[in-house]
């Protein structure tokens with residue numbers, strides 16, 4: 001076979017590299033909020049490459065705090081769990097700091113008194129949907145019900161509304177994000193995770209999964225402390241292991257000069273400050289409840305809610 005001229009070889013290589021880069025970029029952008037639309041957004045790329053993006057106004061998405069302030073923010077997802085939440089609340093109270101709890105509606109309905117305690121002790125409560133489904137697998141009407149039903153439960157529990165929202169697994173489409181904004185929510189991301197939970201599963205929680213998690217308070221503390229930076233939002237869960245890790249985390253961070261802020265306090269510290277009240281009093285109490293909740297059809301392949309270790313009866317191997 002005759003050899004191809006050098007210039008043709010070069011052209012093939014260049015075309016190949018461009019094609020790979022394009023496919024990679026498209027695959028990446030499909031995953032991030034805003035999706036492929038970001039290709040045409042100059043501000044997206046400016047923010048992306050400068051690492052400065054903290055808040056995206058188009059969808060009211062808070063990604064991280066201002067790193068000019070040496071503060072971090074503790075968020076606790078998926079509760080309130082009966083065994084974990086009181087311990088977390090005790091630990092926060094003892095340290096005289098406040099956290100932000102992203103609660104699941106079905107658990108709020110089971111333990112409304114814990115949500116009331118969160119609020120009464122100065123913490124913030126955010127919406128983490130009613131059933132903890134992956135919202136990007138639901139129709140937009142069902143996404144709306146998931147958010148609204150959680151809101152109804154919080155309102156019934158403590159007479160307060162929620163202004164902060166975190167979609168389960170951070171899985172939401174651009175249209176979902178626009179919906180949250182139109183419903184008055186600020187969507188809250190996270191930057192440091194402690195893996196203090198069993199990942200969502202479609203099946204039973206087995207002993208093997210519990211072993212895999214292999215989480216001790218020391219490991220939870222280590223995962224947080226290794227990755228902490230000014231302005232980070234830390235993702236934790238309201239389980240006893242995490243509660244036991246909190247004193248170590250707080251002590252170490254204090255030694256490093258860190259302060260502790262809630263989500264709304266961090267929003268107020270942004271270069272362009274955002275001022276919100278995380279849990280305004282529901283003036284027209286049960287206004288939300290006047291509308292009958294829409295039924296949410298459980299998708300076939302959707303993951304179930306992650307379970308805190310103490311909440312499960314493990315199946316023996």
Ligand SMILES: [Zn+2]
Pocket residue numbers: 077078128132168169306
């Ligand atoms: Zn969650």
